[in-house]
Amino acid sequence: MDFDLSEDQRLLQDSLTKLLADKYKFEDRKRFMKSATGWSQEMWEAYADLGLFGLPFAEEDGGFGAGPVEVMLMAEAMGGAITLEPWLATVVMGGGFIRHGASAAQRAAMVPEIAAGKLKLAFGYTEPQSRHDLHDVATTAKQDGAGWVLEGRKGVVLHGDVADQIVVTARIGGARRDKSGIGVFLVPANAKGVSRRGYPTTDGLRGAEITLDRVSLPAEALLGDAGNGLALVDRVVDETMAALAGEAVGAMDALHKLTLDYLRTRKQFGRPIGSFQSLQHRAAEMMVSLEEARSMAMLAAMMAGETDAVERRRQMSAVKVQIGRSGKFLGQSAIQLHGGIAMTMEYLGGHYFKRITTIDTMFGDADHHLSQLMAMGGLNQAA
Amino acid sequence: MDLRFTDEERAFRQEVRDWIDANLPADTRERMAAGRTPTKQMQVDWQKKLNAKGWCVPHWPGEWGGQKDWSAIKRFILLEELQGTPAPIPLGFNCNMLGPVLIAFGTEEQKKFFLPKLANLDLWFCQGFSEPGAGSDLASLKTRAVREGDHYIVNGQKTWTTLAQYADWIFLLVRTNPEAAKQQEGISFLLVDMKTPGITVRPIITIDGAHEVNEVFFDDVKVPVANLVGTEHRGWDCAKFLLSNERTGQARVGASKDRIRRLKLIAQNAPGGERPMIEDARFRERLVEVEVQLKALEMTTMRVLADENRQLSERKPNPASSVLKIRGTEIQQAISDLYVMAAGPYGMVGADPDGDRWNEPELAPEWATLAQPTYFNWRKQSIYGGSNEIQKNIMAKAFLGL
Numbered sequence: 001m002d003f004d005l006s007e008d009q010r011l012l013q014d015s016l017t018k019l020l021a022d023k024y025k026f027e028d029r030k031r032f033m034k035s036a037t038g039w040s041q042e043m044w045e046a047y048a049d050l051g052l053f054g055l056p057f058a059e060e061d062g063g064f065g066a067g068p069v070e071v072m073l074m075a076e077a078m079g080g081a082i083t084l085e086p087w088l089a090t091v092v093m094g095g096g097f098i099r100h101g102a103s104a105a106q107r108a109a110m111v112p113e114i115a116a117g118k119l120k121l122a123f124g125y126t127e128p129q130s131r132h133d134l135h136d137v138a139t140t141a142k143q144d145g146a147g148w149v150l151e152g153r154k155g156v157v158l159h160g161d162v163a164d165q166i167v168v169t170a171r172i173g174g175a176r177r178d179k180s181g182i183g184v185f186l187v188p189a190n191a192k193g194v195s196r197r198g199y200p201t202t203d204g205l206r207g208a209e210i211t212l213d214r215v216s217l218p219a220e221a222l223l224g225d226a227g228n229g230l231a232l233v234d235r236v237v238d239e240t241m242a243a244l245a246g247e248a249v250g251a252m253d254a255l256h257k258l259t260l261d262y263l264r265t266r267k268q269f270g271r272p273i274g275s276f277q278s279l280q281h282r283a284a285e286m287m288v289s290l291e292e293a294r295s296m297a298m299l300a301a302m303m304a305g306e307t308d309a310v311e312r313r314r315q316m317s318a319v320k321v322q323i324g325r326s327g328k329f330l331g332q333s334a335i336q337l338h339g340g341i342a343m344t345m346e347y348l349g350g351h352y353f354k355r356i357t358t359i360d361t362m363f364g365d366a367d368h369h370l371s372q373l374m375a376m377g378g379l380n381q382a383a
Numbered sequence: 384m385d386l387r388f389t390d391e392e393r394a395f396r397q398e399v400r401d402w403i404d405a406n407l408p409a410d411t412r413e414r415m416a417a418g419r420t421p422t423k424q425m426q427v428d429w430q431k432k433l434n435a436k437g438w439c440v441p442h443w444p445g446e447w448g449g450q451k452d453w454s455a456i457k458r459f460i461l462l463e464e465l466q467g468t469p470a471p472i473p474l475g476f477n478c479n480m481l482g483p484v485l486i487a488f489g490t491e492e493q494k495k496f497f498l499p500k501l502a503n504l505d506l507w508f509c510q511g512f513s514e515p516g517a518g519s520d521l522a523s524l525k526t527r528a529v530r531e532g533d534h535y536i537v538n539g540q541k542t543w544t545t546l547a548q549y550a551d552w553i554f555l556l557v558r559t560n561p562e563a564a565k566q567q568e569g570i571s572f573l574l575v576d577m578k579t580p581g582i583t584v585r586p587i588i589t590i591d592g593a594h595e596v597n598e599v600f601f602d603d604v605k606v607p608v609a610n611l612v613g614t615e616h617r618g619w620d621c622a623k624f625l626l627s628n629e630r631t632g633q634a635r636v637g638a639s640k641d642r643i644r645r646l647k648l649i650a651q652n653a654p655g656g657e658r659p660m661i662e663d664a665r666f667r668e669r670l671v672e673v674e675v676q677l678k679a680l681e682m683t684t685m686r687v688l689a690d691e692n693r694q695l696s697e698r699k700p701n702p703a704s705s706v707l708k709i710r711g712t713e714i715q716q717a718i719s720d721l722y723v724m725a726a727g728p729y730g731m732v733g734a735d736p737d738g739d740r741w742n743e744p745e746l747a748p749e750w751a752t753l754a755q756p757t758y759f760n761w762r763k764q765s766i767y768g769g770s771n772e773i774q775k776n777i778m779a780k781a782f783l784g785l
Contacts, residue, residue: 001386260783281775292680293679299678370675
């Protein structure tokens with residue numbers, strides 16, 4: 001067991017943190033948010049120059065062969081600045097499907113493009129009726145000669161408005177909530193029949209509703225196994241939840257520090273409010289929550305590569321419960337300890353709170369995963 | 384970063400497990416599995432076995448019986464396996480509190496005389512810190528020691544003295560200089576033989592009906608100056624050092640895991656209305672919430688251990704260590720509450736501390752009779768060793784800059 005970072009890992013963390021500290025101040029973020037895409041092309045290119053986008057891909061495909069720990073470090077730094085760029089959608093979500101589901105030829109064509117920042121991806125898994133159930137898929141895929149025709153709608157697709165290619169789930173067979181019969185397809189955003197409506201999400205990022213109206217795709221658009229797409233989806237979603245845990249920890253850590261600064265400087269009754277014990281204890285409890293979340297983000301990084309899918313999901317659900325619980329407590333406490341100022345758009349704190357909240361929502365909130373864990377019999381064996 | 388146990392660590396865990404299985408007496412195993420504390424004899428016998436094996440004080444220096452090649456993780460695995468069996472763990476007063484203090488502050492004579500006896504439990508020590516007027520504000524203690532020639536004369540009262548009824552000796556914080564500018568600067572650390580004339584031990588019965596803690600009275604007790612540890616008036620240094628040692632044991636992750644595993648088995652059979660308790664939605668939900676918290680605690684413990692593995696010079700205070708006391712105690716209390724829920728009405732029967740029912744048929748399963756007493760008893764956990772509120776005060780100062 002070894003918790004130390006390697007020299008390369010430390011370098012990665014330092015260079016990204018420094019870049020964001022210089023170029024991603026709150027004022028910069030506001031400016032990026034107001035731009036047409038809602039994020040910064042200049043920062044996007046800077047990330048590509050740092051080599052971030054090639055991190056998790058195999059070296060023979062044109063990546064850097066890094067693992068979940070590097071992704072966690074990247075996500076944590078990104079969370080610390082609550083960045084707006086589509087790195088999660090492209091590298092972790094979309095990229096995950098390319099790594100685990102695409103053919104060697106597809107990887108050879110796409111990975112260098114992703115690493116260079118020239119190809120953006122997104123993942124459409126939510127449907128109006130599906131809530132957090134990844135297997136609840138009404139979108140259909142019908143065989144058409146050697147190819148496929150897709151019909152349906154995907155909602156709240158993170159960065160689906162700018163993606164060049166969108167990975168979607170579609171039902172090849174079975175009923176709407178069956179766990180088998182699901183296929184995973186790579187859909188070019190400019191394919192005939194694809195229409196999308198972009199919008200800002202509550203956290204300042206971007207989402208899109210994507211309509212698939214008799215979209216014709218070639219045979220190779222199907223990623224992975226035709227009947228068992230859900231296993232592929234679960235694998236990528238588990239990796240994404242691990243990255244989200246890292247991002248949440250970065251955001252929580254930054255919000256806790258911001259709150260502590262405020263407690264030290266804000267004066268009422270003639271003294272810093274941080275001198276009041278009731279506020280000190282709340283701040284200490286926030287730190288307990290943060291450290292629990294940090295521990296679980298490390299567990300997530302450790303488990304992201306686990307091949308036993310049941311055990312992997314069991315631990316990831318536990319991670320998601322803790323990240324959700326910690327985030328809610330820490331975020332709500334941060335707002336409360338600040339008072340009115342954190343209620344304003346003009347103050348940074350509330351923006352962290354919003355991203356922490358949407359991270360809880362993504363792929364199932366704490367209560368959803370608690371139910372999942374209950375159904376799996378919890379974490380420990382009876383004995 | 385690689386957070387998995389190595390093959391060597393896994394093999395060591397198996398070695399420990401096999402050794403415990405082969406050596407733990409059946410009556411000790413049964414008593415502890417039911418959730419009761421070991422008797423004095425069980426503790427003594429087991430600790431002697433552990434010590435003979437070299438597993439009692441691995442964290443001490445090699446010359447005093449420690450295992451200098453062991454990593455902090457290896458020590459943790461041993462502790463977790465003992466807690467998880469469960470088997471008695473080496474007496475904390477001897478091995479984690481006084482031992483390290485003597486190693487750091489004691490004279491050669493003190494080390495030679497006491498350390499082997501501490502490890503082998505030839506002498507059972509208890510802790511004389513708290514007083515009726517000095518709880519969280521420990522440094523306000525009043526027990527007085529006045530030097531007369533080569534002796535101190537000790538007068539005063541200690542309280543909450545755990546297992547003083549078993550103890551051969553007591554380590555004591557006393558006030559040697561009432562005129563010191565700061566109250567921390569007039570305290571000394573003494574070792575006192577419990578058989579010395581003038582010492583009276585009076586039981587305190589806690590709300591679970593158990594005799595675990597005591598009041599200890601000192602009435603003109605003569606203590607040789609040779610039994611002073613460290614420098615006179617600098618006993619607070621020893622106390623602070625003692626309280627900062629080996630925090631990872633406080634989280635009791637192995638013990639909580641064992642309690643949860645047993646509770647799950649119990650709940651498969653315990654009546655919960657139409658279905659067994661394990662199928663009660665509220666029970667399950669609370670149980671799984673605790674399991675998640677325990678997992679986070681386990682990972683946090685690993686992080687602190689990895690820190691303890693570094694050279695002292697490279698160590699920084701780790702905020703994760705503050706989590707261990709607070710969450711560790713909250714989790715143990717929450718588990719005890721779940722046992723109460725599982726036991727239901729027969730939990731009211733309670734244990735039989737005085738053995739009045741020894742000749743009668745069982746009223747309820749032993750786990751159920753112990754559920755409420757354990758729940759009552761474990762309220763202590765968030766109070767002792769620096770209450771959880773004091774922990775938060777410490778965090779605010781040490782880590783939060785408030």
